[in-house]
Amino acid sequence: MATxxxxxxxxxxxxxxxxxxxxxxxxxxxxxxxxxxTSDLILAWTVTEVDFSVGTFxxxxxxxxxxxxxxxxxxxxxxxxxLTGSGDISLHxxxxxxxxxxxxxx
Numbered sequence: 699m700a701t702x703x704x705x706x707x708x709x710x711x712x713x714x715x716x717x718x719x720x721x722x723x724x725x726x727x728x729x730x731x732x733x734x735x736t737s738d739l740i741l742a743w744t745v746t747e748v749d750f751s752v753g754t755f756x757x758x759x760x761x762x763x764x765x766x767x768x769x770x771x772x773x774x775x776x777x778x779x780x781l782t783g784s785g786d787i788s789l790h791x792x793x794x795x796x797x798x799x800x801x802x803x804x
Contacts (some may be wrong), residue, residue, distance in 0.1 A: 701795040702704065706768055713801065716753035716789045723750065724781040727757050728797070729774040729791045729796050740774045768798045
């Protein structure tokens, strides 16, 4: 599984290239406390299209707002899905492990 590291108390973003045409599709991404779909939600990413015709988009979240919810966790499991009429389709083979790190204070 891949691991991504994000900073607590900051704006975080990651560029994604799904390498497939996503025109007209809805993309979602969530980070949960465990690998199961029923695990508690830590956060839902904001998805911003860059060019869906080639599968590029940006995922972002702003942890500087009080309701972001990552203060109490250090790790989560992330998915990226394409929503279809026949169900959700994962855009990757395995869940992505996410680590949340505190920023040093000065």
